[in-house]
Amino acid sequence: GQNIDQPTEMTATEGAIVQINCTYQTSGFNGLFWYQQHAGEAPTFLSYNVLDGLEEKGRFSSFLSRSKGYSYLLLKELQMKDSASYLCAVRDSNYQLIWGAGTKLIIKP
Amino acid sequence: EAGVAQSPRYKIIEKRQSVAFWCNPISGHATLYWYQQILGQGPKLLIQFQNNGVVDDSQLPKDRFSAERLKGVDSTLKIQPAKLEDSAVYLCASSLDPALQGDENTEAFFGQGTRLTVV
Numbered sequence: 001g002q003n004i005d006q007p008t009e010m011t012a013t014e015g016a017i018v019q020i021n022c023t024y025q026t027s028g029f030n031g032l033f034w035y036q037q038h039a040g041e042a043p044t045f046l047s048y049n050v051l052d053g054l055e056e057k058g059r060f061s062s063f064l065s066r067s068k069g070y071s072y073l074l075l076k077e078l079q080m081k082d083s084a085s086y087l088c089a090v091r092d093s094n095y096q097l098i099w100g101a102g103t104k105l106i107i108k109p
Numbered sequence: 110e111a112g113v114a115q116s117p118r119y120k121i122i123e124k125r126q127s128v129a130f131w132c133n134p135i136s137g138h139a140t141l142y143w144y145q146q147i148l149g150q151g152p153k154l155l156i157q158f159q160n161n162g163v164v165d166d167s168q169l170p171k172d173r174f175s176a177e178r179l180k181g182v183d184s185t186l187k188i189q190p191a192k193l194e195d196s197a198v199y200l201c202a203s204s205l206d207p208a209l210q211g212d213e214n215t216e217a218f219f220g221q222g223t224r225l226t227v228v
Contacts, residue, residue, distance in 0.1 A: 030207065033216060042200060042219035043152070087151055095207045096165055097142070097217065099151040 002026045004100035006088050011106045012078055020073045020086050020103045028093020034062050034073045035087040037102065043087055047073070075105075083107045111135065115201050115220035123228055127189035130223045134182070134203030140164075142217060143176055143186050144200040152200055158184065159206065191227045198222045 004024045012018040024032070031050040035043035049055055049064035049071060061074040073086055085102040092098055114133040122128050134141050139160050144152035155174065156166040160181035169176070173192070178184040188195055200222045207215040 031215070042222050045216040045218070048216060089151075091207060091215075094165075096157070097154070099153075101149075101151040104149075 002090075002092065002098045004088055004090060004098055006086075006100040006103045008101070009104045009106065011108060012075075014078055014080060014107055014109050016078050017074065017076050018078060018105065020075070020105065022071045022073070022088035022100060024069050024071070024088070024090045024098070024100075026069075026090045026092045026098055029066060030091040030093065030095060032062075032064055032071050033089045033091070033097070034060075034071075035089065037085045037087060039084070046086075078107050080107050080109070113201055113203055113218050113220035115199075115223055117223055118221060119224050119226075121226045121228060122191055124193055125190040127187065128191055128225065129188075130186045130199050130201075130225075132184045132186070132201030132220060134184070134201070135218055137205070138203035138218075139181070139206040139209075140204045140217075141178055141184050142200075142202040142204075143184070144202065146198045146200055146222070148197075155186070155199075188225075191225075193227050196225055196227045198224050 006022050034046040036046050037043040047062040054063045059076045064071045085104050087102045088100040090098045116131050141158040143155040146152045155169045156176045157164040158178040161178050176186045202217040202219045204217045
């Protein structure tokens with residue numbers, strides 16, 4: 001079956017750096033997405049990786065290793081507003097999106 | 110650019126009643142998704158449309174849930190009859206067709222969702 005694993009919850013300190021990992025086993029691969037979801041709100045798109053390597057976008061970066069079925073989202077200079085759930089999703093060979101359960105990130109002052 | 114529109118935002122119904130949700134995707138988006146999200150979990154795909162055809166409805170409880178996308182634009186999701194376990198947020202999302210678009214600009218855009226409470 002298809003599976004995406006993320007840690008359930010992580011805690012970090014304001015101003016610090018945090019890395020949220022995602023491992024996947026899917027039927028084929030056509031890209032990996034990271035979304036941010038604040039409590040009570042809809043998911044919003046953060047990043048997209050289809051080739052190996054690091055994609056940087058401001059304070060957020062996302063890394064992909066297709067051979068290892070692994071990605072991470074790196075958040076720098078953490079702010080209180082970064083407290084949210086972070087969802088990893090993989091598009092499989094049929095262009096279906098497979099979603100992880102999300103990682104709840106708690107930022108402490 | 111207008112986003113994905115959903116209505117209603119909130120709905121409270123009694124079990125065994127019926128309910129319908131409406132979604133208007135971003136103009137030009139061929140792919141439309143309906144997700145169910147239970148608190149603390151990731152989105153669960155209920156049904157995916159490509160234009161007005163169904164691509165995947167393998168996780169749709171077809172004895173009580175139905176969805177349609179007439180004319181390949183707006184979509185409605187219906188639950189009849191509702192059960193207590195259907196209490197969740199129902200999210201609609203849309204995207205360009207990733208099979209045609211290639212790699213770029215194929216992320217899914219989500220509506221604000223409908224929070225359904227079944228009592």
